[in-house]
Amino acid sequence: MEAGRVTSFIAFLFIAAAVLYSIRVAKTRMPSIRKIAGLDAIEEAVGRATETGKPLFYTTGTADITGSYGANIFAGLEILGHTSRIVARNNADMIVGISLPNVYPLALQMVEQGYLYAGKREYFKPDSIQFLSSTQFAYASGCMGIIQREQAAATLMMGHFKAEAILLAEASAQVGAISIAGMTSMAQLPFLIAACDYTLIGDELLVAGAYLAQNPVKMGSIAGQDWAKLLGFILIAVGSVMVTAGSAWLKDLLSL
Structure with missing residues (x-):
């Protein structure tokens, strides 16, 4: 039998149980999550766009939803939906730059739903979601061009980025935009x-x-996964001490 299969199965059961239990508890008592300044600052960014009359620029980067960084893109799309609701509520403007065909219809739908949720579906502008290019630096050039031409009040970069990351951040700094990245x-x-x-x-x-x-x-x-991470940290700490002391008991146990 392949080493570690029993341990992996037990770990799977523990994680599943922790997640299910935490979900059940959360329905009666919401777990607390520490404040995340970057997410709280989205209101500030939209407010800046509203006050200045300049648009907010949003992009999810260069990864595809079918690739290894797909989770990042889905997270970026969720934030896009939240941001679009605030934009609609404040009567601000937003431009979304997309680099991949698979992501474009999802971004379009998230923004439309945001306006619908805010009760302002009639103000939704489909052409504000722009497909730029699947080529990395052509996409980056398109984003920088929008930021510079529109003098964006804020720039949100949520998803996955490569070498173009610093280019977009610097373009935002040049026009004095509030920049939030993830x-x-x-x-x-x-x-x-x-x-x-x-x-x-x-x-x-x-x-x-x-x-x-x-x-x-x-x-x-999330709370259940945190319990699983805590168990992992404990095993790493205990295992390190035991191996340093010359004992391979925990290592052998985890190899079952």
């Missing part, structure tokens, strides 16, 4: 942290939908 890639996060006003790091992006919606099922799922 992604999980460690390769680009340092640049965004340095260049943006607010940055969602790693899981902060992935939990955004639950944080903004305060949905009991989503919040409970």
